[in-house]
Amino acid sequence: MIIPFLMTTFVEERQVLxxxxxGNLIAIAQMTPGAVSMNASTYIGFLENGFWGALSASLGLIxxxxxxxxxxxxxxxxxxxxxxxxxxxxxxxxxALGMIIYACFIFMDMSVFSMPxxxxxxxxxxxxxxxKPDGVFFVLVPELIIAITACLLTLKTKIPIIPMIIMAGIxxxxxxx
Amino acid sequence: xxxxxxxxxxxITFFKIALFVIGGGLAMLPVIEQTFTRKHKWLTPExxxxxxxxxxxxxxxxxxxxxxxxxxxxxxxxxxxISVFGVVLPSVIIILSIAAFFSDLxxxxxxxxxxxxxxxxxxxxxxxxxxxxFMRQIVRTWIDGCxxxxxxxxxxxxxxxxxxxxxSMCLGIITVHILNKHQIIFLKKDxx
Numbered sequence: 592m593i594i595p596f597l598m599t600t601f602v603e604e605r606q607v608l609x610x611x612x613x614g615n616l617i618a619i620a621q622m623t624p625g626a627v628s629m630n631a632s633t634y635i636g637f638l639e640n641g642f643w644g645a646l647s648a649s650l651g652l653i654x655x656x657x658x659x660x661x662x663x664x665x666x667x668x669x670x671x672x673x674x675x676x677x678x679x680x681x682x683x684x685x686x687a688l689g690m691i692i693y694a695c696f697i698f699m700d701m702s703v704f705s706m707p708x709x710x711x712x713x714x715x716x717x718x719x720x721x722x723k724p725d726g727v728f729f730v731l732v733p734e735l736i737i738a739i740t741a742c743l744l745t746l747k748t749k750i751p752i753i754p755m756i757i758m759a760g761i762x763x764x765x766x767x768x
Numbered sequence: 769x770x771x772x773x774x775x776x777x778x779x780i781t782f783f784k785i786a787l788f789v790i791g792g793g794l795a796m797l798p799v800i801e802q803t804f805t806r807k808h809k810w811l812t813p814e815x816x817x818x819x820x821x822x823x824x825x826x827x828x829x830x831x832x833x834x835x836x837x838x839x840x841x842x843x844x845x846x847x848x849x850i851s852v853f854g855v856v857l858p859s860v861i862i863i864l865s866i867a868a869f870f871s872d873l874x875x876x877x878x879x880x881x882x883x884x885x886x887x888x889x890x891x892x893x894x895x896x897x898x899x900x901x902f903m904r905q906i907v908r909t910w911i912d913g914c915x916x917x918x919x920x921x922x923x924x925x926x927x928x929x930x931x932x933x934x935x936s937m938c939l940g941i942i943t944v945h946i947l948n949k950h951q952i953i954f955l956k957k958d959x960x
Contacts, residue, residue: 619866622884623861626831633863640862649860656828657852660836661845663826667818675941680818681938682915686933687820688906689919691899693878694794698895701791702888710924734889741893745798746900749797749806751785753800756890763886764879 593652601635602719608638628652703738705729733766769808774843775850777803782835782854790884793830794820795891797900800838810842813905824929831855914941 594617601608608616622629629652636648670676675691700707705728712724744750769777770812787798797816804811824931832852839851848918915936922932 608793616944618865623859623862623866624788624790625856625862626829627860627861629831629856631831633860634867637864638865639881644877645864645867649856651836652857653829653832653852656826657836657848659828660822660833660889661840661848662827663822664837664840666824668948671774674945674946678944679937680821680940681944682936683821683832683933684814684817684906685915685940686919687824687934688899688902688916689923689932690808690820690824690904690929691794691797692916693897693923695892698795698892700886702892710960716775721927729798731885734871735884736884737870737889738893738896741890742897742900744892745802745894745897752894753788755894756788756814759890759932762920763889765884768879 594631597631597635608635652747703731703734705731716717733763737763771843775847777808778842778847778851779809779854782839782851783857784856786831786855788887791891793823793891795895796831796834798891798894800834801898801901804838804842813902815841817902817906821825825933862949878913911943 598613602610602613607687616634617627620627620634623630625687629649632648633645636644636646639648657758667676669678696708706726709724709726709728712722736767741755741759744755745752781799785799789795789799797820800811800819801816803814805813805816819834823830826833832855834844835851835855836848838846841847843850892904903913903916907916919932919936922935923929
């Protein structure tokens with residue numbers, strides 16, 4: 592949501608960046624660690640006004656978020672023991688769990704499979720028995736091995752996750768070279 | 769652990785999350801769960817799910833929202849601020865150094881691309897493990913399980929998450945209050 596807003600503001604209205612420069616900027620923001628919108632805003636701030644521009648852009652981006660989520664957390668804490676809120680939270684926790692499972696599928700789409708799981712084609716196959724996938728769908732074996740290993744290690748052992756992630760990156764880059 | 773120790777752990781954990789965990793949003797969940805629930809027992813699994821609810825419904829950056837929630841739970845308002853600082857700092861440092869030293873960064877280096885795909889695969893596996901762990905801890909009856917499957921199917925068929933959360937909240941209120949009143953208890957009563 593933030594990226595289109597940045598584009599209309601800085602490319603179309605104020606014209607400090609060309610469309611091409613903006614595309615480059617987004618590519619860098621996606622490649623570097625951290626939230627994409629955060630990176631993009633910091634970069635634009637730097638281009639506009641150097642170090643202080645970068646600092647004020649990132650502060651401007653996080654301040655409303657801090658304020659809103661602190662308010663939400665404090666309100667939740669205050670009302671936690673009200674019977675209505677207990678029921679509401681109980682249900683919403685199951686919803687949140689559903690969201691985590693959905694996120695697992697999204698991540699599998701991005702890493703283990705060659706393309707997003709073709710749910711529509713599967714649904715079409717189940718209802719009309721016509722198999723018409725819109726792309727070549729296959730499993731990337733090295734990525735699958737890494738994912739399964741990471742899953743089992745997290746479930747069965749207490750190995751910290753961040754070193755595991757770094758190792759996966761090194762191994763994967765090393766296999767290629 | 770002392771207050772300063774807690775603050776330092778919050779800062780360093782969120783700093784590492786922002787630096788190494790690629791994928792944003794829910795990808796940081798496993799690290800938070802491992803550090804603050806399993807290792808230090810400062811948050812319950814329920815707290816982590818409350819965090820997911822808040823980060824998905826309050827507007828703003830998901831990473832910053834999560835940092836505020838976890839920081840406040842672990843070390844009050846100061847903890848919230850220091851966690852946000854930790855999650856934001858890597859972006860600022862890296863972007864500033866890129867902007868200052870490399871004007872044109874090529875993203876076509878095959879080794880880098882492969883390293884990134886390895887990292888994404890690892891994050892996927894870890895996230896699945898966390899989902900399984902949560903299923904074991906939160907889902908107590910088969911009705912809970914059916915609800916979770918229903919919600920994930922709704923999300924897969926591209927229903928807006930806000931509606932799914934709204935539906936789940938309504939279902940929660942109905943099961944806990946109306947059915948409890950008539951002694952038809954679906955959800956096991958909490959200790960609270």
